[in-house]
Amino acid sequence: MPMYWTITPQAPGTVPGAFALAANDGAEYRLSLMPHLSMGPDGFVRIIGISALVLALPLLGVLGTPVLWGLLPFAGLALWALWYALSRNSAERRALREDLCLTKERIEITRTNPRKPAQHWEANPYWVRLNLAEKGGVIENYLTLEGNGRVVELGSFLSPEERAELYAELSHALRHLR
Incomplete structure (x- = not known):
């Protein structure tokens, strides 16, 4: 899957894993999303x-x-x-990517588009709502973040299964930091 989590700093004495951090240790979650390249x-x-x-x-x-x-x-x-x-x-x-940085104080997303300027969004993670529209919409498992007066689509180039997995991991990370 084209999703890469980086979590720093790790809490001492914990087993390495996706969310093995203490709530007050200044944890920073970094997520990089890239489209799958089907042909090498x-x-x-x-x-x-x-x-x-x-x-x-x-x-x-x-x-x-x-x-x-x-x-x-x-x-x-x-x-x-x-x-x-x-x-x-x-x-x-290869040029298309989304980078998400999540800390206790802020969440920010930078989307790098080919041949267009990068798009940037940030908000306070406490007030951010993560939504997954599973069925009934134009796109299956439509994933959005809502906060700071805007709604931002996340992982538009991912498959529906990958967006559902991203929703589960990101909601866990948001709960962990709140």
């Missing part, structure tokens, strides 16, 4: 290779004729367009 470098090479093979098959019939030189630029352009689209999608998915 090996998959990228395979897709480009298979596409090159599929584009080359029709060209075998016109080998040695002037028609080959007319079709070759279009096949090359199609292969380049696929390579460009996959590379750009991968780069934008």
Whole structure:
């Protein structure tokens, strides 16, 4: 899952775990959310290779004729367009992330968007409400934080199951710090 918790400082004498902190030890929870990258470098090479093979098959019939030189630029352009689209999608998915910092005094979320300025939100965690709209909405398990006069969506790129798990962990962390 593309969710990474970092908790500092750890309370002395506790077993390491997600929420093994004393309520008054200045605990700071940091959460980084990133979209899941379904295709790695090996998959990228395979897709480009298979596409090159599929584009080359029709060209075998016109080998040695002037028609080959007319079709070759279009096949090359199609292969380049696929390579460009996959590379750009991968780069934008890597640039997208949400960072959450939760302490006893404040909760703040910074969302880094590709090709757009970062968005920032903060509030007092005591007054923040965490909501999970499970069914009946446009999005299943729609996760929001409400506080400081705003409603902020959290983990929009996560799957419904991951948002439900994030809701459970984040509500536990909020209860722990209150």
